[in-house]
Amino acid sequence: MFSLMSVGAATSGLAQDNPYDTTVDIRMGARLFQAECGRCHGLDGKGNDETGAPDLTNGSFRSASTDAGLFNVIRDGISGTTMVGISWAPDNRVWQVVAYVRSLNPQTGDYDLAGDADSGARLFRGKGECVTCHIVNGAGGRLGPDLSTIGNRRDPEELRIDLMDPNETVEPRWWTVKVVRADGSVITGSRMSEDTFTVRVMDDAENLWHFVKSDLRSLERVETSPMPSASDGLSASEIDDLVAYLFSLRKES
Numbered sequence: 001m002f003s004l005m006s007v008g009a010a011t012s013g014l015a016q017d018n019p020y021d022t023t024v025d026i027r028m029g030a031r032l033f034q035a036e037c038g039r040c041h042g043l044d045g046k047g048n049d050e051t052g053a054p055d056l057t058n059g060s061f062r063s064a065s066t067d068a069g070l071f072n073v074i075r076d077g078i079s080g081t082t083m084v085g086i087s088w089a090p091d092n093r094v095w096q097v098v099a100y101v102r103s104l105n106p107q108t109g110d111y112d113l114a115g116d117a118d119s120g121a122r123l124f125r126g127k128g129e130c131v132t133c134h135i136v137n138g139a140g141g142r143l144g145p146d147l148s149t150i151g152n153r154r155d156p157e158e159l160r161i162d163l164m165d166p167n168e169t170v171e172p173r174w175w176t177v178k179v180v181r182a183d184g185s186v187i188t189g190s191r192m193s194e195d196t197f198t199v200r201v202m203d204d205a206e207n208l209w210h211f212v213k214s215d216l217r218s219l220e221r222v223e224t225s226p227m228p229s230a231s232d233g234l235s236a237s238e239i240d241d242l243v244a245y246l247f248s249l250r251k252e253s
């Protein structure tokens with residue numbers, strides 16, 4: 001569970017989830033798509049047999065599974081094919097195209113959800129205490145990811161796993177650290193950034209700390225999720241309601 005952090009082991013800064021996926025980003029991405037990609041993939045993204053460019057609307061991609069993977073394909077192209085990419089564009093523009101391509105499959109789909117989204121919304125703000133760590137549409141805490149568009153990124157089954165088993169996958173951004181200062185006092189919180197000599201930490205009260213590593217007695221990292229499993233404290237039907245609510249959080253273009 002705990003492991004010593006090796007000095008200098010800063011992880012790469014490339015986000016795994018798209019930081020530019022608001023409705024406005026999707027619209028900007030659509031414009032760039034139409035200008036740069038439509039001639040091969042079709043203006044609606046449904047592909048074109050003549051150019052060999054595949055349909056991008058069915059929600060799964062041969063060359064990438066994550067947003068970060070799609071980012072790389074769209075920026076760099078696929079070598080040895082006519083798929084060229086837009087490496088000239090700034091990163092935020094590439095992310096906007098990723099958001100647009102994702103939005104082509106809004107999963108409005110045929111899920112038969114047992115839960116009730118309105119009850120889920122109440123649980124999210126009330127008994128579930130989710131809002132203490134998560135923002136939805138501008139309100140909430142920052143100790144976990146913003147969930148305003150989580151329904152675009154996760155299907156109901158994946159959401160259930162996120163809730164029941166938060167440790168299943170924890171991105172480095174959400175690893176926490178335990179800092180022991182020279183005077184013995186302890187600060188724990190999320191690791192906002194780190195380089196060879198310094199580390200920035202946000203504690204549970206959302207205070208930002210900046211430490212010089214050589215001043216510390218120890219620095220440990222905790223790779224498990226700070227999020228409690230929803231199965232401690234919530235019933236199966238309450239979890240169904242939360243899944244229905246989270247899945248309803250989708251932004252369409």
Ligand code: HEC
Nearest residue numbers: 036037040052053054061062063064074078081082083086
């Ligand atoms: C000159 C034609 C052409 C242009 C322009 C083009 N593509 Fe492609 N694209 C292709 C072809 C052909 C492939 C299939 C490559 C292969 O064989 O793997 C492809 C593959 C892809 C894939 C991978 C699909 C998968 O299932 O893995 C994505 C995503 C993609 N293109 C997005 C874009 C975006 C976004 C743009 C505009 C920024 C763009 N493409 C511009 C021809 C093009």
Ligand code: HEC
Nearest residue numbers: 128129130133143144145162166169170174225226227230
């Ligand atoms: C103590 C803070 C905290 C609380 C309380 C909390 N979460 Fe989380 N949650 C996190 C953190 C941190 C992550 C990211 C790490 C991970 O994947 O577990 C996360 C991840 C998630 C994810 C996956 C999001 C993604 O983009 O991968 C979902 C969905 C989620 N939480 C929903 C909920 C719901 C619903 C509740 C209330 C029942 C809740 N959380 C309560 C901190 C919290």
